[in-house]
Amino acid sequence: MRAPVLLSRRQAVLGALCGCCCPVLSRAATSEPFTTDEVAPGIYIRRGVDEDASPANEGAIANIGFIVGREAVAVMDPGGSLIDGERLRAHIRQATKLPIRYVVLSHAHPDHIFGAGAFEQDRPTFIGHARLPKALAVRGDYYRKRLAAIVGAQRAGTVVVPTELVQTRKEINLGSRALEITAHPIAHTNNDLSVLDRSTGTLLASDLLFVRRVPSLDGSLTGWIEELTRLKSSPARRAVPGHGPTGVDWPSAAADLERYLGTLLRETRDALRKGLQIEEAVNVVGQSERGKWALFDDYHGRNVTQAFKELEWE
Ligand SMILES: [Zn+2]
16 A cells, blocks of 8 residues: 655645755645655655754654555654654554554664654564664653753653664565665764665665755764765665655765765864864864755754864874
């Protein structure tokens, strides 16, 4: 069975006009029906808005979705708040009555996983990176309080810990549909998972891939560049980014992220070589990227700070 693809006319028009960096035209998630795009047969993705979590979008800012096999459904990711997860679950239940057997938690960032509580009633296997439990132990409560302050405690949700951990690689089968789950070395974070659907050549990269929305670096700059290079040799022909359009060509869609990360690496090293202080580096590194990404001013400075701290020990 297929999920209704109810891309509204307004969404289609806005996507064509913009889809990147225009806050005036960005969609308010809660004023629109919950819709998904079928990016490949049986893979349905809801596009997150290019905003930070707010009372208006209720945390629905990441690309989330589900994959339907012959016997079961896998969710990746469950959403940015409990209410976001509940909407995703209701959407899945309209599309198929097959059991929701797996919920993949791609990494610890709250915009991807705080909807997990909506799926506890399905008793799925919650799959996470081997380092996810520690990341949630360290930051989960902080994330929960911050989200509760934005959307309200009832709608924020709670931390759901994974019930199955992936050290390197794991395969799950939804019935005539095998998904390959990879636990990556430190990159966007230290607990990133990706999912490869070989049957359609689709890589669900989550935040290992940002398109149009500025990346946020919370792991290792050099590690992320290495992982991106590795992912480009994946057999996938299409990818689902964690933020940006729901489906993009692979590996060509990695080009902008690669350029951004490469610029950050090169210019941060230059700044260190010139003896700049971290505050000075923030003002000069990567400024050629301004205007090319949504939310640039919200995240770029932090990325430079993170890169500086990583590279000053080289
Ligand atoms: Zn993330």
